[in-house]
Amino acid sequence: MPQGQTPSTPDDGLTTRQRRNRPLVVVHHGAGKGKSTAAFGLALRAWNQGWSIGVFQFVKSAKWRIGEQAALEALGEVHTSTGQGGPVEWHKMGSGWSWSRRAGSEEDHAADALEGWREIQRRLAAETHGFYVLDEFTYPIKWGWIDPHEVAETLSSRPGHQHVVITGRDPHPALIEVADLVTEMTKVKHPFDSGQKGQRGIEW
Numbered sequence: 001m002p003q004g005q006t007p008s009t010p011d012d013g014l015t016t017r018q019r020r021n022r023p024l025v026v027v028h029h030g031a032g033k034g035k036s037t038a039a040f041g042l043a044l045r046a047w048n049q050g051w052s053i054g055v056f057q058f059v060k061s062a063k064w065r066i067g068e069q070a071a072l073e074a075l076g077e078v079h080t081s082t083g084q085g086g087p088v089e090w091h092k093m094g095s096g097w098s099w100s101r102r103a104g105s106e107e108d109h110a111a112d113a114l115e116g117w118r119e120i121q122r123r124l125a126a127e128t129h130g131f132y133v134l135d136e137f138t139y140p141i142k143w144g145w146i147d148p149h150e151v152a153e154t155l156s157s158r159p160g161h162q163h164v165v166i167t168g169r170d171p172h173p174a175l176i177e178v179a180d181l182v183t184e185m186t187k188v189k190h191p192f193d194s195g196q197k198g199q200r201g202i203e204w
Contacts, residue, residue: 024180025155026165029138032185035167039133040068042165047075047085051130051163056120057092058113059136059168086130091116110145117146127160138168138175148172 014022026042028035043053053072069090076088117140123129141148152174155164166175176182192198 021161022180023158023161023163025178026163026181026183027171027175027179028165028167028183028185029169029171030183030185030187031169032187033190034185036133036135037068038183038185039135039165039167040072042163043068043072043131043133044075046131046163047072047079047088049130050086052086052128053088053131053133054120054123054129055088055090055092055133055135056116056137057090057135058116059139089129110140110143113140113145116140117151121154124154124158124162124164127162130162132162132164134164134166136168137166138171141172141175142168142170148174151175152178 026039028038040055043055046053053076055069055072069092072088073090075085079085079087120132120134124132140146141151151172156178158164166179171182
């Protein structure tokens with residue numbers, strides 16, 4: 001896209017400004033590292049724009065306090081005290097409508113994951129946030145706990161100006177179809193392959 005020019009101009013009746021500011025559904029997938037990291041980087045940009053941010057983690061352990069969570073929650077406190085940026089909410093496994101793989105049956109996990117999705121649906125309908133991160137959301141869909149076609153319909157019909165970023169491997173084709181921006185992270189090399197485990201500041 002030289003000098004920011006798009007390769008084509010669709011005949012959709014929208015002005016350049018209207019087309020430029022349409023809310024996006026973004027999917028980060030693939031075997032490579034960086035799916036969630038990229039999503040949280042976008043969340044930082046969203047905070048700077050003053051948008052309300054809602055992060056919903058569907059797989060990572062409730063005991064983990066990853067670096068992005070600490071940073072974004074600190075920025076949420078900055079917003080509360082100074083008005084700068086936007087408000088931040090972070091919901092993950094082990095609290096509220098989240099789920100845990102360590103306790104309870106698969107039916108319990110499926111029900112809790114589905115209720116997590118129901119809460120997101122309620123928030124989309126109410127236009128609660130301007131920016132959503134649905135981290136590792138492809139997995140409960142892949143496991144059959146959440147209907148991918150219902151997700152696609154909800155996302156495509158969401159009201160207002162709400163950006164939604166979804167991360168995880170093996171996204172359902174219905175998600176790819178409804179997405180505006182899809183990036184596949186391809187692994188070329190990874191320290192795990194040579195026996196090096198995750199480390200502070202890189203994995204969390």
